[in-house]
Amino acid sequence: MKIPVPESLWAIRPYSPGKPKEALAREYGISDAVKLASNENPLGPSPRAMAAVSAAAAGLHRYPDGAAHDLTRRLADHLGVPPERIVLGNGSDEIIVMLERAFLRPGDEVILARPSFLMYEISAHAAGATPVYVPLRDRDTDLDGMAGAVTPRTRMIFLCNPNNPTGTMIPAADFAQFLKRIPPEVLVVVDEAYIEFARDPNGLRSTGFSGGDHSVATLRTFSKAYGLAGLRVGYGVMPEPVAEVLQRIRPPFNVNLPAQAGAIAALDDAAFLERTVRTVHEGMDFLRAELENAGFQTFPSEANFFLVSVAGGADALFEALLREGVIVRSMTAYGYPDQIRISVGTPEENRRFLAAFRKVTGR
Numbered sequence: 001m002k003i004p005v006p007e008s009l010w011a012i013r014p015y016s017p018g019k020p021k022e023a024l025a026r027e028y029g030i031s032d033a034v035k036l037a038s039n040e041n042p043l044g045p046s047p048r049a050m051a052a053v054s055a056a057a058a059g060l061h062r063y064p065d066g067a068a069h070d071l072t073r074r075l076a077d078h079l080g081v082p083p084e085r086i087v088l089g090n091g092s093d094e095i096i097v098m099l100e101r102a103f104l105r106p107g108d109e110v111i112l113a114r115p116s117f118l119m120y121e122i123s124a125h126a127a128g129a130t131p132v133y134v135p136l137r138d139r140d141t142d143l144d145g146m147a148g149a150v151t152p153r154t155r156m157i158f159l160c161n162p163n164n165p166t167g168t169m170i171p172a173a174d175f176a177q178f179l180k181r182i183p184p185e186v187l188v189v190v191d192e193a194y195i196e197f198a199r200d201p202n203g204l205r206s207t208g209f210s211g212g213d214h215s216v217a218t219l220r221t222f223s224k225a226y227g228l229a230g231l232r233v234g235y236g237v238m239p240e241p242v243a244e245v246l247q248r249i250r251p252p253f254n255v256n257l258p259a260q261a262g263a264i265a266a267l268d269d270a271a272f273l274e275r276t277v278r279t280v281h282e283g284m285d286f287l288r289a290e291l292e293n294a295g296f297q298t299f300p301s302e303a304n305f306f307l308v309s310v311a312g313g314a315d316a317l318f319e320a321l322l323r324e325g326v327i328v329r330s331m332t333a334y335g336y337p338d339q340i341r342i343s344v345g346t347p348e349e350n351r352r353f354l355a356a357f358r359k360v361t362g363r
């Protein structure tokens with residue numbers, strides 16, 4: 001290729017998503033696969049959201065409201081923050097991309113936990129910035145280590161709460177202490193994609209920090225507990241000046257018309273959210289107990305997924321499960337070659353997974 005490519009782009013390992021069911025049908029001829037690999041909602045989308053999306057179809061010849069006025073107001077009410085602090089994205093992935101594009105320049109440093117969500121480093125490289133990794137300490141985000149890694153070049157710190165893939169949560173009290181050590185010109189991004197599932201009352205919920213002295217941005221999404229991953233709606237709650245910057249670079253129609261309608265309806269469907277959370281909690285407790293009884297170590301999680309230790313290698317087990325029509329996630333790419341991540345499914349899917357797991361492990 002003759003076109004010059006910024007050197008930093010070659011450092012990117014492209015994001016590898018969970019294997020879609022359709023791929024299993026193509027590659028293995030399995031038509032009734034169970035996918036427990038992408039932390040999706042096992043109950044499907046909220047029925048009210050589906051109705052709103054269908055109704056929105058009649059207006060598809062029009063551009064959506066670029067400011068997403070109604071959804072923004074509804075979220076502001078829901079969260080108890082001024083609408084000026086909310087920025088909507090085509091999934092929270094897009095908020096990550098916009099933040100890093102807006103605030104990072106070549107040579108700037110971004111502090112990241114490892115392992116954590118891989119999008120943070122992909123966008124950091126895309127902006128030409130340098131990721132600085134702080135390993136988890138005993139599976140927890142090492143806030144001390146991250147505060148200690150701050151240099152004059154640090155522009156941003158990413159925290160994932162609960163963390164994907166370990167499911168661990170940052171204690172609220174520790175976060176308050178941590179902030180005292182962070183210069184106010186460093187943006188602290190707290191990704192709370194799974195916060196609706198968190199059971200720990202002492203865990204951090206960070207949307208209340210966007211009005212404080214520090215620069216804290218909280219990211220949330222409709223993709224997981226609200227069951228709308230295919231619609232692509234996420235948002236950030238951040239200090240108003242930070243939001244103003246993002247509004248300048250945001251593509252004007254980044255959240256499409258059915259997505260705005262579906263997200264509002266999903267927010268109004270509290271019963272569905274509650275049923276989702278209950279299904280996930282019951283399923284996780286069931287699956288972990290069964291796996292522990294079979295002699296496998298599992299790890300507690302505040303999200304809708306958890307890790308299982310599998311001696312002999314995650315990749316081999318992932319492949320063996322695929323042949324049984326069950327898709328999970330090997331954690332090799334995250335640096336845990338002996339662990340797989342299971343997204344909690346419906347009771348029926350959970351039983352299918354367990355049967356396949358027992359068959360291929362012989363336990």
Ligand SMILES: *Cc1c(COP(=O)(O)O)cnc(C)c1O
Nearest residue numbers: 091092093117164193221223234
């Ligand atoms: C799934 C996920 C997201 C992204 O969700 P969107 O679908 O882009 O809203 C963000 N952060 C983490 C940690 C996730 O696991």
